[in-house]
Amino acid sequence: MKSNVVSRLVNLTACLMVLVPATSEAARAWLLPSQTILARSGGWVTVDAAMADDLFSFNQGAMQLDALSVTGPDGQPVAPQNPAKGKTRSSFDLELRQAGTYRIAVAENMVMARWEEDGKPKRWRGTAAEMATGIPANAAKLEVEQMQRRVETFVTVGTPTAVKADAGTGFELKPVQHPNDLYALETAKFRFLLDGKPATDLEVEIIAGGTRYRDAPDEMRLKTNKDGEIAVTWPAAGMYWLEVSLQDEKATVPGVKKRHASYAGTFEVLTQ
Amino acid sequence: MIRMTRYALALVFTIIGGTAEAADLSLSVEIPQLPVAEYHRPYVAIWIEGPDQAIAANLAVWYQVRGDHTKWLPDLRQWWRRGGRDLKVPVDGLTGATRPVGQHLLKFDATQAPLTGLKPGQYAVVVEAVREVGGREAVRIPFEWPIKAAKRQTASGSKELGAVALSLNP
Numbered sequence: 513m514k515s516n517v518v519s520r521l522v523n524l525t526a527c528l529m530v531l532v533p534a535t536s537e538a539a540r541a542w543l544l545p546s547q548t549i550l551a552r553s554g555g556w557v558t559v560d561a562a563m564a565d566d567l568f569s570f571n572q573g574a575m576q577l578d579a580l581s582v583t584g585p586d587g588q589p590v591a592p593q594n595p596a597k598g599k600t601r602s603s604f605d606l607e608l609r610q611a612g613t614y615r616i617a618v619a620e621n622m623v624m625a626r627w628e629e630d631g632k633p634k635r636w637r638g639t640a641a642e643m644a645t646g647i648p649a650n651a652a653k654l655e656v657e658q659m660q661r662r663v664e665t666f667v668t669v670g671t672p673t674a675v676k677a678d679a680g681t682g683f684e685l686k687p688v689q690h691p692n693d694l695y696a697l698e699t700a701k702f703r704f705l706l707d708g709k710p711a712t713d714l715e716v717e718i719i720a721g722g723t724r725y726r727d728a729p730d731e732m733r734l735k736t737n738k739d740g741e742i743a744v745t746w747p748a749a750g751m752y753w754l755e756v757s758l759q760d761e762k763a764t765v766p767g768v769k770k771r772h773a774s775y776a777g778t779f780e781v782l783t784q
Numbered sequence: 785m786i787r788m789t790r791y792a793l794a795l796v797f798t799i800i801g802g803t804a805e806a807a808d809l810s811l812s813v814e815i816p817q818l819p820v821a822e823y824h825r826p827y828v829a830i831w832i833e834g835p836d837q838a839i840a841a842n843l844a845v846w847y848q849v850r851g852d853h854t855k856w857l858p859d860l861r862q863w864w865r866r867g868g869r870d871l872k873v874p875v876d877g878l879t880g881a882t883r884p885v886g887q888h889l890l891k892f893d894a895t896q897a898p899l900t901g902l903k904p905g906q907y908a909v910v911v912e913a914v915r916e917v918g919g920r921e922a923v924r925i926p927f928e929w930p931i932k933a934a935k936r937q938t939a940s941g942s943k944e945l946g947a948v949a950l951s952l953n954p
Contacts, residue, residue: 550855
């Protein structure tokens, strides 16, 4: 009887172990800056980076910051300081020496693989260069997918300056309305690019922070038009999370067909 | 000769008289006394808003000048977004220290900066106040430019601002 329970538990645990990575991958990715608008240069902001469905509570897992890049108003990279990876969130500080807009991005370009070995599921995650060593040549039932994920937020010192979208691959945000110039009850236009071209006819999901204190997510769903644009009217001030994603067969990694591309951004909407 | 002198004197008097009676815009702003345990004088921005809501003229910006407390200027949210963020403070004749509880009078000559640049049209005077560990409030009084007739208009805040009065004198 007892051993039966134990074996059931073992089975359950095995199931969970398979499920857990899948769940953590599905968790929402977000960056949360301590401030989005600063009066003058020379100040600091702290950014938290987490993977958690509750917006913006870090209660699931920390985000890897290997692919973090911060671009200053002059287009030059800004080095993050005091980086730390905790259990529930990663964090880093940014010294804002210049006036203008800073783009904070975690843009990953990875390959995910699943296959079977001796009847057991195997998973692997790595860069395109690591594929040859990470995935066995004779892997059975092999499924490979390229993951292009961009997670961003913006911070501005003084007057907002232009935000560039120059990667040309995966999703990018090319704001029509500046992401640090958003106000409750006003309508803001955002343009999304996929591989440098307007990302048309895609659903963009927008959710206000504080989901733990609401009974419903109250998400807004907007479709991008022929120019890749959405027009969102912010119902109230607060911190918002936005996501757009798609699956297609336009992988850029040799030997990989499927691609999953996504963009997730955090935006602060201010009171009137 | 005598006639000419008289004429010149008359001209001089006209000019002086004209200056003394030039059109003006005056404003009375009340910072109310608040029953709070921790009180800090509010940051206040006063400006003229154009029909497009952009700042047509800045009239006054009061913030904590001693020490470097410009950090909190963006809390004057409307003023900041409408053009405060483009300004490099301090600005002579515009920015100054925070004011105590009470009535504050401001008077601007219609023929002098910052009113000289105003084109004829509809405007509003906006007074925005924000207080550390307190709230934020903005009060608007619309008016027409140039000043055609004497007019006094009042409005009132409900928390951070008391009575605000705008007097236009042609």
